[in-house]
Amino acid sequence: MILLENLTKSFGTVRVLKGLSLEVPDRQNTVIIGASGGGKSVTLKLIVRLLEPDGGRVLVDGVDVADMDRDELAALRGRIGYVFQFAALFDSMTVAENIRMGLAKRGYSAAEIRERIAESLEVVELRGTEDKFPAELSGGMRKRVGIARAIALKPRYILYDEPTAGLDPVTATVMDQLIIRTRDLGVTGLVVTHDMRSAFSVADRLAMLYDGAIRQVGAVSEMQASRDPIVRQFIEGRPEPIALEPAVRRSAG
Amino acid sequence: MTPLVASGVPTPEGFISHVGRRSLEAGRALADVGTWLPLLAIQMRRLGVDSVPIALFIAVFTGIVLSLLSSYIFTGAVPLYFVGALVGKTIMMELGPVLTGMALAGRVGASIAAELGTMKVTEQVDALETLAYDRYSYLVVPRVLGATLMFPVVTAFAVALGVTSGWITAINLLDLSTAEFLKGLKQFYQFKDVWFGLVKSASFGFAVALMGCLRGLATQGGAAGVGQSTTSAVVLGCEAILVLDAFWALVLL
Numbered sequence: 001m002i003l004l005e006n007l008t009k010s011f012g013t014v015r016v017l018k019g020l021s022l023e024v025p026d027r028q029n030t031v032i033i034g035a036s037g038g039g040k041s042v043t044l045k046l047i048v049r050l051l052e053p054d055g056g057r058v059l060v061d062g063v064d065v066a067d068m069d070r071d072e073l074a075a076l077r078g079r080i081g082y083v084f085q086f087a088a089l090f091d092s093m094t095v096a097e098n099i100r101m102g103l104a105k106r107g108y109s110a111a112e113i114r115e116r117i118a119e120s121l122e123v124v125e126l127r128g129t130e131d132k133f134p135a136e137l138s139g140g141m142r143k144r145v146g147i148a149r150a151i152a153l154k155p156r157y158i159l160y161d162e163p164t165a166g167l168d169p170v171t172a173t174v175m176d177q178l179i180i181r182t183r184d185l186g187v188t189g190l191v192v193t194h195d196m197r198s199a200f201s202v203a204d205r206l207a208m209l210y211d212g213a214i215r216q217v218g219a220v221s222e223m224q225a226s227r228d229p230i231v232r233q234f235i236e237g238r239p240e241p242i243a244l245e246p247a248v249r250r251s252a253g
Numbered sequence: 254m255t256p257l258v259a260s261g262v263p264t265p266e267g268f269i270s271h272v273g274r275r276s277l278e279a280g281r282a283l284a285d286v287g288t289w290l291p292l293l294a295i296q297m298r299r300l301g302v303d304s305v306p307i308a309l310f311i312a313v314f315t316g317i318v319l320s321l322l323s324s325y326i327f328t329g330a331v332p333l334y335f336v337g338a339l340v341g342k343t344i345m346m347e348l349g350p351v352l353t354g355m356a357l358a359g360r361v362g363a364s365i366a367a368e369l370g371t372m373k374v375t376e377q378v379d380a381l382e383t384l385a386y387d388r389y390s391y392l393v394v395p396r397v398l399g400a401t402l403m404f405p406v407v408t409a410f411a412v413a414l415g416v417t418s419g420w421i422t423a424i425n426l427l428d429l430s431t432a433e434f435l436k437g438l439k440q441f442y443q444f445k446d447v448w449f450g451l452v453k454s455a456s457f458g459f460a461v462a463l464m465g466c467l468r469g470l471a472t473q474g475g476a477a478g479v480g481q482s483t484t485s486a487v488v489l490g491c492e493a494i495l496v497l498d499a500f501w502a503l504v505l506l
Contacts, residue, residue, distance in 0.1 A: 050379050070281065074385040081383075088380035090372075102384035105288075149384075 001026055002047060002157060002190065007056035008212075009042055016042050018212030019056070024157075029179060029189040031199045033234065034209030040192035041085065043209070044159045047190070048080055049073060060157075078106060081150025081158040081187075085165055087142040089134040089149075095121070096130035099149045106153070120148040124178060140171035147178055151187070158182060160191040164198040176201040196235055200224075208234060282389035292395035300361050300396065300462065301403025305410060307360060308353045312411035315348050316340065316418030324427045333429050337437025340419035345446040349412035351498055354457035357404060358490035361458075362465040365396055366486035369469025370479035378470065388470065397462040404458025405451040412450060445505075453501045460493035 002024035009017040016039040024030045032040050045051040047058050049065050058065040060076060068076060089098050096117050103113045121127050124144040134142055143163060150158050160179060164172035172195070179202045183189050193199050199206060200220055207217040208231045216223065216231050226232055282289070323339040369392055372378050378388055416438070423429040468486040472478045 045379070048383055050382060070387075077383050077385045082380070084376045084380060086375065088376040090377055090380070091375075101381075101386070105385050153384075 003059040005057045028204035031191045031203035079156045081155035085162040087146035120152040124148045157188045285390035288390040289394040296395040296399030308411040312415035313418045316415040320419040320422040334433040334437040337434040338441040341438040344415040350450045350454040354494045362486045362490035365465030366469040366483045370472035370482040373472045393466040400458035400462035404454045408454035461490040464489040
């Protein structure tokens with residue numbers, strides 16, 4: 001289980017997270033929704049210590065990420081797959097080489113690596129693209145390769161950063177199906193998105209991030225029935241002033 | 254973690270702590286031989302072998318100009334065989350290493366900063382970390398070591414060709430024979446001339462690659478940020494070469 005406790009994070013004078021707490025239960029997809037620039041991606045980066053929190057704790061399987069030494073952090077990153085918003089594939093490498101990177105670091109044999117590359121490309125339905133470079137793939141295919149790279153390590157958790165951003169509706173649905181399929185394989189998913197259609201589709205639990213903290217968390221049906229005006233407005237996509245970030249409202253007002 | 258600056262003012266404790274952390278990171282990266290060693294040969298080819306044509310182009314014309322210039326200065330005042338001495342000494346000790354270094358600061362420094370800067374803004378550097386690679390072991394060490402090892406090699410070729418072009422110029426365009434040119438070349442030659450130039454060029458390679466890596470990894474924003482990093486890497490690389498040139502002259506001469 002991943003447990004986020006009272007996380008705070010600022011960039012310069014901008015306080016992005018102001019005490020975010022959230023529990024990510026095993027073998028479920030938890031989706032964090034919230035406005036762009038609200039700290040969703042920052043939250044994911046704090047979990048794998050790509051960023052350090054100013055305050056609070058990140059516990060993965062009961063261990064504080066901040067206390068981990070180099071080797072423990074490397075082991076943690078082996079248990080957590082990360083799917084980046086724009087896939088972040090290494091553009092000088094082929095699809096197979098991209099997937100191979102993480103496997104080679106963990107000392108798998110050449111035969112095991114070949115097998116895992118084939119398996120993971122099978123899951124994302126991209127067999128036959130092994131020798132293609134990222135520039136030869138569409139945006140949706142690149143994101144699927146990103147998922148293949150993550151699942152090749154057979155992680156316990158996968159963090160998805162805006163998995164459907166910039167995709168057409170059909171490709172976005174394919175991505176959603178992949179996230180659900182990965183969950184069904186026993187992987188715990190934490191998805192951040194502002195795409196409500198995708199969020200409702202993949203989530204077992206939804207959490208609304210607002211003003212640097214979790215505003216409400218619950219099952220999809222609970223969130224859909226929420227009486228919180230902020231949650232309702234975001235879910236319904238109504239562009240009324242109340243949904244704007246407080247800082248924006250202050251500067252506007 | 255001790256801040257480098259407190260209330261905007263650098264503190265000695267912060268500086269020492271910063272240097273200590275960086276030294277520790279560098280030591281850890283160097284110790285991670287399994288990561289950087291397989292990449293070293295690739296970087297030596299990219300940064301060194303691929304830079305040979307530009308270095309040789311500069312060397313040819315430097316030799317020609319130096320030969321003509323020294324003849325112009327010496328005619329009527331000093332025996333003309335001193336042309337060989339001046340061409341040899343100057344190219345081996347100063348113009349070979351410095352002009353090659355400057356040319357490579359543009360080519361190598363810019364290429365490293367642009368590549369790593371693009372990787373940074375497209376989250377490829379973060380992706381590396383999530384796959385349990387250390388960014389310094391994987392990206393910085395092979396480039397810095399590759400440049401440190403290859404700059405002297407490229408410089409050696411440039412020096413050889415510069416002296417050769419000076420000799421060909423002398424025997425074809427000046428009233429000088431091969432024997433006279435060689436007499437001047439040998440008369441003032443010391444083995445120190447060679448290693449002095451090569452030691453300098455190794456330090457130039459180290460500085461140019463390090464500036465490129467540091468500026469590239471510090472890139473923020475998008476294309477504009479990559480452009481700024483690239484420019485500053487080249488400028489800082491050239492400045493470092495001039496400072497190191499003076500340093501070695503003070504220390505070794």
